[in-house]
Amino acid sequence: MSPRELLQGELVTDPPPASAPLRPLVRAINGLNQCMLTIGMLGLFAASCILTYAVATRYVFHTGTDWQDEASVFCLIGSTFLCGAYVQSQRGHIGIDAIAGLLSQRVNRMRRIAVDLLTLLFCAFFAWKSWTLLHEAVVDHQTSSSTWAPPLWIPYGIMSVGMTLLCVQLGLQMANHFLARRPT
Numbered sequence: 001m002s003p004r005e006l007l008q009g010e011l012v013t014d015p016p017p018a019s020a021p022l023r024p025l026v027r028a029i030n031g032l033n034q035c036m037l038t039i040g041m042l043g044l045f046a047a048s049c050i051l052t053y054a055v056a057t058r059y060v061f062h063t064g065t066d067w068q069d070e071a072s073v074f075c076l077i078g079s080t081f082l083c084g085a086y087v088q089s090q091r092g093h094i095g096i097d098a099i100a101g102l103l104s105q106r107v108n109r110m111r112r113i114a115v116d117l118l119t120l121l122f123c124a125f126f127a128w129k130s131w132t133l134l135h136e137a138v139v140d141h142q143t144s145s146s147t148w149a150p151p152l153w154i155p156y157g158i159m160s161v162g163m164t165l166l167c168v169q170l171g172l173q174m175a176n177h178f179l180a181r182r183p184t
Contacts, residue, residue, distance in 0.1 A: 019179035026172060029165075033086040036165065040083035047075035067148040077155045081162025085169040113177050120170040127163035134160045 054068035087093060100108050134156040136142065143149040 019176055021179060022172060022176055029085070029168060029172060030089065032165065033089055033169070036082040036162075037086045040079040040086075043075040043079040043082075047072040047079070050075065066146060070144055070146055070148060070150060074150070074155055074158075078158045078162075081159050082165070084162050085165035088166055088169045088173070109177070113174070116170060116174050116177065120167060120174060123163055123167050123170060127160065127167050130156060130160040130163050 050068050050072045054065050054072075057063055057065060100111070103111060134153055137152040137156050142152040144152060
């Protein structure tokens with residue numbers, strides 16, 4: 001059983017194929033999503049190594065490190081935000097399908113369009129806000145309040161790129177709703 005089947009408790013159908021005008025763009029975004037997925041996996045691995053190192057040094061040497069918490073959080077932020085578009089491309093988010101089974105195909109299609117549109121609007125606002133936070137962090141040379149004091153443009157930049165990629169993915173899915181042939 002795949003992870004998606006375990007999460008949703010039932011067999012998940014693959015996302016609908018892209019309509020002909022969108023295929024080149026979808027291929028490019030899929031390649032970019034795969035690259036982000038690789039970076040996300042490396043970020044998770046780095047976070048686990050950093051946290052393991054922190055636990056070992058505290059246990060063995062009875063000393064703390066002041067940088068490991070922020071470094072691992074930065075890695076986890078990267079993994080979360082950079083992989084969001086990939087998860088959306090696979091429709092891998094957790095959804096409740098109880099209502100979908102009760103609706104007609106036409107009403108269910110309208111439901112999917114409405115949910116994708118609302119999600120796109122929310123993510124577009126989040127992306128815009130992330131870009132404004134990134135701009136402020138760069139202009140004001142903001143750093144975190146810890147003794148390590150890494151620059152805040154790092155997490156804000158990751159959030160901005162990740163949310164923008166998610167908006168592009170959602171935009172492609174919205175376009176595909178309208179360009180794809182309706183089932184007969």
